[in-house]
Amino acid sequence: MIRRWRQHLRDHPRAADAALAALCLVLAGPGTILQVRGSAGLPSWPGVLIAVVGCAALMWRRHRPGAVLAITTLAAVADGALGYLPTILLLAPLMVALYTVTLHRPPRTAYLHVGLSTAAVIAGALLGGPAQEPLVLKTAAPSAWLLLPAALGSLNRLHRALLAAERTRAEQAEQTREEEASRRVAEERLRIARELHDVVAHHLALANAQANTVARLMRHNPAQAQHLVQQLTATTGEALREMKATVALMRRPDAAAPTEPVPGLAQLPALLDAFATSGLQVTLTVDGTSRPLPPGIDLNAYRIIQEALTNVTKHAATDHAEVRLHYTSNRLRITVTNDGPARPLRSAAPGYGILGMRERAQSVGGHLHTQQEPGGGFAVTTDLPLPPAPQPGSPAVLPE
Incomplete structure (x- = not known):
């Protein structure tokens, strides 16, 4: 009432x-x-x-x-x-x-x-x-009666100011939460976009190279062409599986994690074999002592190598490339080089391959550098930070 x-x-x-x-x-x-x-x-x-x-x-x-x-x-x-x-x-x-x-x-x-x-x-x-x-x-009585409403008015004004300040803080906190949520959504979309770009660009480049090879071998070596057709089917099937797994994260973020292993340097030999079927022979050199990497660094290292080799198949007139992994106590240097001249660009639109590789390196605290080789060719050098290697005999440190 x-x-x-x-x-x-x-x-x-x-x-x-x-x-x-x-x-x-x-x-x-x-x-x-x-x-x-x-x-x-x-x-x-x-x-x-x-x-x-x-x-x-x-x-x-x-x-x-x-x-x-x-x-x-x-x-x-x-x-x-x-x-x-x-x-x-x-x-x-x-x-x-x-x-x-x-x-x-x-x-x-x-x-x-x-x-x-x-x-x-x-x-x-x-x-x-x-x-x-x-x-x-x-004197005293009128003063007391007149000061009383003045004190009540001041108290009420302070109370309103306090409520307004609390309301402002609540609105600012809500706005901050919304901005943080929007930032995380944007970062997640960017991550998914990078994954889709790497998957699509890599597999389509391989499929295109394999299809061109099949077209050349159809008349002179049908058996080898038939073998490459089977590999082309495997390449497109792998592309579809990876795209399905990536898009599923966007459609159902609360779904169970995929059972397939996350790509990493352990799958690097299979990646190089896939490029070999498209006509690009890749030499792998490892300096230092290799060791298991943190999941984020392992995935980004794999994707950087994948994108760099994909760019070789699309933009370099060569059938050979070199991947060098140099391990130190606290860093991993990845160098992907080729000695072939650049092919003429089919489109003037800029690509996102180098930008995506640079963002991947920066996301784990590293940096990426690209340069034209003096005698022709192109080099992509990436430095990624690594946790200190465990010393022999040192006790394991369990996370708190």
Whole structure:
């Protein structure tokens, strides 16, 4: 019931102000009449008229708080000058005006208005108030009654400011969560796009090279051409399986993880054999002591080699390439080189192969460098950070 009335007053502020003005008039009118009865020779009609003016001004307290405060202050001073004692009943309109000013005006301005209004009311009471009344009723009591609504208004203003600050923090936190979620979605889409690019580009390049080889061998060596057709089928089937596994992550993010092993350097021999079927012979050289790599670095190293060799089949006029893996205590350097001249570009549109390789290297804290070889050819060099190699005999450190 109380909540319903509060909501009704919030929805109808003019009606609320009218009710408040009527309540103040109900308090100020009887207060004036009681003082007239208790004091001989004090007229009643000026006090009632002043109460009506002061209470009627409260109708505009939300839109003109300063003007309403001035009118109610003058009304209270006039009461004191006419000989009325400034009691809480007569000061009710001024108290409402002080509450409104301290609630809606800046603190420094509000405190200045409160001080001036209080001083004016006390001065009026001292100059024209009843001589027989104690001094404390003319000074201390009005000051206390006028400072009370000012304190309540300041407290309410601080409470509203606190609620607004909490609401702002909540909105900022929600916005931050949304931005973080959007950033993670963008990163996931970029990761899936890189995977799709690597899978499609690699297998289509192999399939294209194998198909061209089959076309050349059909007349002179049908048996070898038939063997390459079987390998072409295996290449396209592998492409379809990898694409299906990658797209499934985008369609059903809560699905169970695929059972196929994640590509890594352990599958590097099979990758080189696949390129050999397309006519690209790859020499693999390993320097240093190879060791198991973290999953993220292992996958990105494999994909970088895959993309670099794919670019060789598409853009270099050569049938040979070299892959060198150089292991140190804390880094793995991958170098993919070829000595063939570049083929003429079939399209002016820029590709994303080198960009994707560079992003993969940077995603694990490494960096990638590409350069044209002085005697022709192209080189892709990637440095990836590795965790320190375990020393022989050192105890295993379990994760906490």
